[in-house]
Amino acid sequence: MRMFRRVRMSEATVSASERELFGGPLRYDLGWAEHERAWLDLTMLSAVRAMPRLVGGTLRRAWRADRPALVAVAVSEVGQGVAAAVGLLAVNAVMYALLGGGTPVERLHAALPALIIAGVVAVVNAGLACWSTSQAGRLEPLVERLATTEYLAAAAAVELEAIEDPEFRRLIDVAQYGAASARRMIGACVAAMNGTISLVAAGGVLTVLHPALLPMLLLIAAPRGWGAMRVAQERYVSVMAWVEHLRAGRLLGSLLTSRTAAQEVRIHTVGRFLLDRYRDMAESAEEEQKRLATNKALTELVAAGMSGLAMVCTYGVMVWLIVAGHMELAVAGTAVIAVRSGSANLGALVMNVNQLHEEALYVHDHDRFLEEAGRYAIPEGGLDVPDRVGEIRMDAVTYRYPDRDTAALDGVSLTIPMGSVTAVVGENGSGKSTLIKVLAGLLLPKSGTVHWAGVDMAGLDRAQLFDRVALLTQDFERWPMTAAMNIRIGRPYRDASEEQLEEELEESVRYAGASSVVGRLPHGLATLLARMFRGASEISGGEWQKIGLARTHFRTHHCRADSILIVDEPTSALDPEAEIAAFERIRRLAGPRRAIVLVTHRMSGVRHADTIHVLHEGRLVEHGSHDELIAAGGRYASMFRTQAAQYAAEPERDAPDRDQPAHDARDRERDQPDRDEHDRDEPGRDQPDRDAPDAACGATVPASVTPAPGA
Numbered sequence: 091m092r093m094f095r096r097v098r099m100s101e102a103t104v105s106a107s108e109r110e111l112f113g114g115p116l117r118y119d120l121g122w123a124e125h126e127r128a129w130l131d132l133t134m135l136s137a138v139r140a141m142p143r144l145v146g147g148t149l150r151r152a153w154r155a156d157r158p159a160l161v162a163v164a165v166s167e168v169g170q171g172v173a174a175a176v177g178l179l180a181v182n183a184v185m186y187a188l189l190g191g192g193t194p195v196e197r198l199h200a201a202l203p204a205l206i207i208a209g210v211v212a213v214v215n216a217g218l219a220c221w222s223t224s225q226a227g228r229l230e231p232l233v234e235r236l237a238t239t240e241y242l243a244a245a246a247a248v249e250l251e252a253i254e255d256p257e258f259r260r261l262i263d264v265a266q267y268g269a270a271s272a273r274r275m276i277g278a279c280v281a282a283m284n285g286t287i288s289l290v291a292a293g294g295v296l297t298v299l300h301p302a303l304l305p306m307l308l309l310i311a312a313p314r315g316w317g318a319m320r321v322a323q324e325r326y327v328s329v330m331a332w333v334e335h336l337r338a339g340r341l342l343g344s345l346l347t348s349r350t351a352a353q354e355v356r357i358h359t360v361g362r363f364l365l366d367r368y369r370d371m372a373e374s375a376e377e378e379q380k381r382l383a384t385n386k387a388l389t390e391l392v393a394a395g396m397s398g399l400a401m402v403c404t405y406g407v408m409v410w411l412i413v414a415g416h417m418e419l420a421v422a423g424t425a426v427i428a429v430r431s432g433s434a435n436l437g438a439l440v441m442n443v444n445q446l447h448e449e450a451l452y453v454h455d456h457d458r459f460l461e462e463a464g465r466y467a468i469p470e471g472g473l474d475v476p477d478r479v480g481e482i483r484m485d486a487v488t489y490r491y492p493d494r495d496t497a498a499l500d501g502v503s504l505t506i507p508m509g510s511v512t513a514v515v516g517e518n519g520s521g522k523s524t525l526i527k528v529l530a531g532l533l534l535p536k537s538g539t540v541h542w543a544g545v546d547m548a549g550l551d552r553a554q555l556f557d558r559v560a561l562l563t564q565d566f567e568r569w570p571m572t573a574a575m576n577i578r579i580g581r582p583y584r585d586a587s588e589e590q591l592e593e594e595l596e597e598s599v600r601y602a603g604a605s606s607v608v609g610r611l612p613h614g615l616a617t618l619l620a621r622m623f624r625g626a627s628e629i630s631g632g633e634w635q636k637i638g639l640a641r642t643h644f645r646t647h648h649c650r651a652d653s654i655l656i657v658d659e660p661t662s663a664l665d666p667e668a669e670i671a672a673f674e675r676i677r678r679l680a681g682p683r684r685a686i687v688l689v690t691h692r693m694s695g696v697r698h699a700d701t702i703h704v705l706h707e708g709r710l711v712e713h714g715s716h717d718e719l720i721a722a723g724g725r726y727a728s729m730f731r732t733q734a735a736q737y738a739a740e741p742e743r744d745a746p747d748r749d750q751p752a753h754d755a756r757d758r759e760r761d762q763p764d765r766d767e768h769d770r771d772e773p774g775r776d777q778p779d780r781d782a783p784d785a786a787c788g789a790t791v792p793a794s795v796t797p798a799p800g801a
């Protein structure tokens with residue numbers, strides 16, 4: 091039966107357009123379907139059974155967020171419950187007095203004290219409600235922030251492998267809704283507490299008035315509870331079943347308005363095509379909304395009918411009790427009020443419990459994520475990375491991505507001495523990027539070892555290790571921040587005065603040949619580089635790469651200890667002249683205490699490397715200097731010749747020596763890399779030792795920035 095429901099549900103979620111565009115429901119989002127199994131548990135009984143655990147979890151989080159506020163909410167809620175009971179009893183006393191013997195004035199006199207009490211209680215109740223609302227309002231954002239920080243800190247502290255694992259990525263996505271739910275759970279908890287206390291008060295008063303009235307109260311409220319639960323259940327199942335469809339529709343909407351897709355949307359008429367699909371998907375979703383609304387109306391009608399019937403029965407019983415002399419008229423008056431407020435309380439309580447249960451599903455995802463993230467967290471502590479590393483050695487390193495059968499790196503062994511420039515080349519997918527991730531300590535080998543100064547990287551303090559690595563990849567982050575911050579972020583905790591920092595940034599800009607780029611920006615380094623903000627500027631891909639190079643310089647420049655600079659396709663967006671200059675600049679970052687590893691398809695950029703390693707299908711197939719590899723006539727020589735031939739207009743005539751392609755012009759440029767007139771003041775070979783702290787590459791990240799998940 092469960093299987094049947096599930097299959098039917100997922101079939102219903104795929105509209106023709108979704109199938110056409112995405113081949114079915116978006117697989118990426120299937121994490122949502124995790125909740126499918128939960129809907130069956132969404133019964134009144136299981137919701138009530140799970141209540142103590144849910145409320146306990148919420149209270150614990152609230153306790154950590156703001157204890158005084160939590161205590162204040164609890165006190166005011168209990169106070170309101172007591173006030174409600176006292177109020178009802180006061181009303182009862184008023185009824186007695188009004189319906190008792192004596193003249194109207196005497197009766198009013200008799201009712202006056204109870205009336206005053208009822209008035210005071212009402213005022214106290216309103217004050218308490220106000221206090222509770224303000225304290226809960228204070229608590230809610232704190233709880234949300236706490237949960238959000240837990241989530242973000244845990245996500246930022248996991249191994250890269252987890253981030254690249256689709257299963258874990260899915261969990262990251264699903265868990266992001268937990269923080270808002272944790273916030274809403276506070277409100278739902280307060281409301282449920284309020285409902286429970288008020289109900290107990292009304293029930294207690296009713297029992298005192300006449301024991302038969304309590305079951306009648308339950309009879310009135312039960313159909314409403316059933317109705318609310320059924321409507322919520324249906325809505326929940328529908329949301330879960332349709333969520334992928336909904337997201338697919340939103341995705342289409344965002345593609346139509348996105349900046350990156352704007353050109354194809356117009357030129358390829360993708361706009362109209364997607365808009366049609368969007369409309370089609372929206373129509374199917376509207377059908378579901380209509381179905382839900384109809385079912386809701388019917389359910390509520392049935393519940394109201396049943397509740398009304400129970401109400402008639404209750405009043406019937408009361409009439410019978412009065413006629414039979416088992417109940418006084420005054421008591422009956424109070425009972426009517428108590429029944430009405432009690433049944434309303436019970437109905438609200440059922441809905442609150444229901445909401446709590448619904449929100450708890452998302453909070454549960456959040457907690458599950460924290461647990462998983464803790465398992466994948468980069469270990470803290472370990473052996474100190476020595477100041478002098480000497481060399482980094484990879485021994486028979488094999489790495490396989492979790493969702494792949496074949497190894498991306500297969501038994502790779504190589505040595506990278508400090509002061510050297512090492513190049514890694516190979517065709518697409520040969521394992522170059524994987525190799526640098528392993529070298530940088532971002533991925534841990536499945537077998538084999540990486541030694542820093544003879545110590546296995548696995549045992550080293552990873553924070554210290556990262557501090558010795560500078561990484562510039564082709565898809566380096568273009569932070570939506572100012573140009574200055576985009577450079578400074580290479581070492582965000584660099585401890586320096588404003589003036590010193592400014593000087594250092596200027597130096598990095600000059601080094602990267604980015605002076606002209608910054609010069610053209612409306613506010614220089616203070617210009618915001620993020621199109622999504624008003625008044626911000628955008629720069630080209632090549633200009634960004636120069637900013638990236640400046641960031642790398644900023645990161646490496648103040649490192650006195652042995653370190654490694656890894657650059658992966660740093661020049662892909664640069665024009666030929668800028669590319670030659672960039673390679674030269676990168677080479678000049680080499681120093682006795684720094685090793686450079688360069689990954690690129692531009693063969694002209696690697697020929698001056700001390701050692702070139704050639705990767706093929708994850709294996710190291712050749713290594714040596716450019717001349718040695720050319721002489722060997724293997725894979726490298728063939729790659730080099732193929733690329734060189736592209737540059738020669740007439741290869742036979744212009745390139746008599748095929749091993750020495752027509753790179754003369756580039757070589758000339760290499761000898762004078764500072765042709766950019768704005769960049770003439772570029773410093774000579776990098777001086778990493780100046781003003782630098784002794785044992786590390788700069789200020790390390792304070793421990794508080796990357797707290798352990800769940801901390």
Ligand SMILES: Nc1ncnc2c1ncn2[C@@H]1O[C@H](COP(=O)(O)OP(=O)(O)OP(=O)(O)O)[C@@H](O)[C@H]1O
Binds near residue numbers: 491519
């Ligand atoms: N995150 C990942 N998950 C699964 N497989 C991956 C992942 N990243 C890379 N791979 C696979 O590992 C192999 C090596 O990829 P890698 O990115 O290291 O190659 P590359 O030499 O850097 O390629 P390119 O020159 O195209 O950048 C490829 O088969 C690739 O499909």
